[in-house]
Amino acid sequence: LHLSVSSAGGRKASQLKRETFWMRSSLLAWNIQSSVLHPRFLNSLGTIFSFISKDAVAKIQIMEDYRSSDQKAQYLTLQSMVKYEVTSNLVDLKKSGDQPPSGCRTILRLHRALHWLQLFLEGLQTSSEDSSTASLCAEAYNASLANYHPWIIRKTALLSFYVLPARNSFLELMNVGTPVEAVAMLEEALPSISKVYDITQALYAQHNLLDLA
Secondary structure (H helix, E strand, O other): EEEEEEOOOOHHHHHHHOOOOEEOOOOOOHHOOOOOHHHHHOOOOHHHHHHHHHHHHHHHHHHHHOOOOOOOHHEEEHHHHHHHHHHHOOOOOOOOOOOOOOHHOOOOHHHHHHHHHHHHHHHHHHOOOOOOOOHHHHHHHHHHHHHHHOOHHHHHHHHHHHOOOOOHHHHHHOOOOOOHHHHHHHHHHHHHHHHHHHHHHHHHHHHHOOOOO
């Protein structure tokens, strides 16, 4: 999703709730200022990353479909989507049931994946050269996506992390230059990723949507 943020400034939850979160046509903003979420990058890192990439692409397409539907005016911003789906009873708060996935539920899945990405990239940016990429990725996963995955997926994910390349080799896979240049790119990109996460988290908490099944 191309998601852009119109900010009034500040980082407090009350301010984040008032910020406008636009959902633009390309739905590609999960790779904010980088190729970090590009499918080719994730696919090159192994099975679990390929799975996350394909799942994200499928959910992005769901949101594209909503944005081209008869109700597209309701999906201009995250706030308008939440208001429309909640007031129209289009979100099953207890279980997904047989109804098509709502925009709220679809964005929540992307939101959770973004949190994993955010934590992992923060670890990469702040860690030393000899830090274990596998450990950084596992720590980020256990603090985010692992909470929503069944045991077998968690086990598969954690095992797959151990074949990740060393930190500097991993940074070079981002195709933005040397490891030092990749770290500089992360330093620039992470505030935007964090802001996207914080705005979504605050809005979903406000409407009790963070625990959708």
